Amino acid sequence: MAGDKKLIIGNWKMNLGVHESSLHLHKLADSVKTHRNVEVVLAPTMLALQTLSLQVNHRQFKLAAQNFYWRDHGAYTGEVSATQLRGIVSYGLVGHSERRHVFHESDKDTRAKVQAAIRNGIRPVLCVGETASERAAGETRDVLHDQLIGGLANITSDELPEVIVAYEPVWAIGTGNNALPTDVTEAIVSIRSQLKHLYGAKAANAVQVLYGGSVTADSAADYLALHEVDGLLVGGASLDAHAFTTIVEKAFQSAKGDA
Numbered sequence: 001m002a003g004d005k006k007l008i009i010g011n012w013k014m015n016l017g018v019h020e021s022s023l024h025l026h027k028l029a030d031s032v033k034t035h036r037n038v039e040v041v042l043a044p045t046m047l048a049l050q051t052l053s054l055q056v057n058h059r060q061f062k063l064a065a066q067n068f069y070w071r072d073h074g075a076y077t078g079e080v081s082a083t084q085l086r087g088i089v090s091y092g093l094v095g096h097s098e099r100r101h102v103f104h105e106s107d108k109d110t111r112a113k114v115q116a117a118i119r120n121g122i123r124p125v126l127c128v129g130e131t132a133s134e135r136a137a138g139e140t141r142d143v144l145h146d147q148l149i150g151g152l153a154n155i156t157s158d159e160l161p162e163v164i165v166a167y168e169p170v171w172a173i174g175t176g177n178n179a180l181p182t183d184v185t186e187a188i189v190s191i192r193s194q195l196k197h198l199y200g201a202k203a204a205n206a207v208q209v210l211y212g213g214s215v216t217a218d219s220a221a222d223y224l225a226l227h228e229v230d231g232l233l234v235g236g237a238s239l240d241a242h243a244f245t246t247i248v249e250k251a252f253q254s255a256k257g258d259a
């Protein structure tokens with residue numbers, strides 16, 4: 001694992017309007033404790049980012065964009081750039097499986113976005129993961145390899161520690177069919193060894209690697225207990241203030257154990 005700090009990201013996806021997002025933030029602000037060893041990041045709808053950035057206690061929560069375009073400015077109707085998100089978010093998701101599979105984002109897109117995030121002082125969270133059929137065909141390792149190489153091709157070893165990798169097997173997202181801890185360990189060991197191969201041990205060991213896919217308040221501790229896992233990317237359970245608060249507490253307990 002990288003460092004002694006756990007990272008918990010709540011991806012609200014296309015849920016909650018601006019007002020509801022503010023209310024959810026208020027609830028979380030009341031219940032989530034601030035811990036030195038846990039960084040808690042919220043990824044609301046793009047529409048609510050500005051409002052939440054004014055309301056949020058930045059010591060308690062950081063904000064993330066769920067998506068952004070890789071060019072900085074210009075005639076790109078409907079897009080929002082990392083440059084425009086500068087100062088509002090600290091993190092940006094890149095290559096989430098829903099972006100890859102619903103919106104057909106390619107490795108070329110993820111590569112440009114990872115680079116745009118770094119260029120704009122935003123930490124990219126590069127999501128990688130195999131589909132059920134790729135897994136059944138024994139292709140998991142190759143898929144992870146291609147998505148890592150594809151997403152990181154323009155990144156130097158000096159920049160690499162700014163990147164976070166999230167292992168999100170597509171078959172585990174939103175299905176309740178969460179990966180077994182042994183599967184997660186195997187995949188993250190493979191991710192880390194590919195990073196070492198590309199960048200050397202020092203830079204690779206500095207990269208935080210998260211797990212995401214049907215994480216609940218009940219299953220969170222099993223993943224956080226794994227030495228390879230530096231945190232969690234939580235979808236559905238991040239919309240439930242009680243569940244998300246419990247997940248942050250589990251992260252605190254596991255970070256304490258590592259310290």
Ligand code: 13P
Pocket residue numbers: 011096168172173174175176212213214215233234235236237
């Ligand atoms: P769920 O936790 O709802 O499976 O979503 C995971 C995810 O996609 C987080 O980005």
